[in-house]
Amino acid sequence: MNDISASIQTTDTSFEPALEQKLQERIRTVMEDAVLQQSSALTPWDYVSLVLVALVLPIIILIWGWY
């Protein structure tokens, strides 16, 4: 256990070597997934629905509240 507890000190996060290996595997999977899977990127419809929900609908509600 002693060699494991001699942990790798990285820039900001410290991990035991065995855990760092797991972390590397996970990061590799996530990065490949995030880059290749376009389904996780936003579509124009997402931006349109955001404008409707965050802008148009609240403005209608706020005008109703005033008048």
Place this chain on the structure above:
Amino acid sequence: MGNELEARVEREQLEGILPILRGERIWGFFALTEITIGLAIATWCFLIGGTTATFVNLRMGAAAALGGNLIAVAIVAFSATTPSYRYGVEQFLLLRSTFGHRGTFLPMGLAQFIWIAWSAVLMIMLGKVFLRITGALTPVAGSDSLITTGAACAGLALCWLVLTRGVTGVERLNRFVAPGLAVIMVAILVIIWREIGFRQMFDMRPRGASQDRWFNYVVAIELNLGAGFGWWPFLGNLARLAKTRRAAFWPSLIGLALFASLGTISGLIAGLRFGSSDPTTWMIPLAGTALGVVILVFIGLGNVTATVLTGYVACMSLKQTSAMNRWKWRTVTTVFMIPCFILLAGFAQPLYNNFGSLLSLTGLFMAPLAAVYAADYFILKREHFDLWRLYGISDGKKTTRNPSINMSAIVAVLVGVVLSFFIFNPLSFHAAKLFRYTTASIPSAGIVAIVYLLLEKRRGS
């Protein structure tokens, strides 16, 4: 050794340090909607509604609650859930990309300040619940403030004890408390409606408002924007466990904008009816001594679950720092609780009486943070963070290091906070003319994004 490692991996995943892979995501649309509704329907709805009732009538207050929350929650949900869902990583770790490794202390510090203050307010409310219950059942000798503070400190000690054991038990308890609070909110509406009628509900006047109706309305909108922006640090941690992108985003709007607004509206009506922003003073006049005491006990329980859940999120974010990521959970929870105790012991009454200022401060701090993070992820990094850099480890070829402090982000946020303060002072409620047309949080968020992008462009050129 293998089992020990697997157990450690599972723990690190849960504590937000390791990325969660797609196959490991556990929450679909309905599960996350249930969770966000459970988070939203909390005792702070009464406080926000009661404070809104100081400025506006029912119609304006309902519109301010719905409109303000929709704008703010849509912005923060969009900003926080998209990257955390994509990478399965906790928000405060991803913030290293925007602020740098050490620079993350700025958003962390601002969020901790807000969480500590909100937890203290909830505990003071618990202390007041205790005061009202004992006052209703037996005449109590002693100073009200001493009893309130003592009960609040005892409540906080209980929350700390629960938090050290994790939140599983509290999450189970919240499955009863949240629906119970929803019933109380509906009961408040029904009782007041039967007592004074629907039309009179809309005729009730705010008690402490100035003569300027438009100014009051914008203040009410600003307070509810603050309540909505306050969800920003919570959302990344939820989204990393969502199964689909839409499941990460829309439940936040349903729970935290729609249901939180409905809760706020019930608090608004009670605040208008009883002329007080303190929810603990409403229940016994509203429902009689016996039922009022039962409701107060339930509200007390709600305060405990809300404080433990807030403390959990706060401690999770503290665990992302290099200083604390190897500390024991109990030690991290103690670090969070100590300032809460200090606030309770020294500033309980002023903090509770100025809840509106805390709401404004929440918007003042969180809106610039959400804006700079969104500008960085969507515009500058084009929806791509480099996790190797963020963790500061080698990808097998080279170790790329993230900057220690990104001054552009720090400067932009500080500009936003100062600008917001000048547009609307959250302590004195003095406002510049611009406030009447734009509120304070919205222009501050916009300017912050522009300043950040300009500074980054200048740095890159």
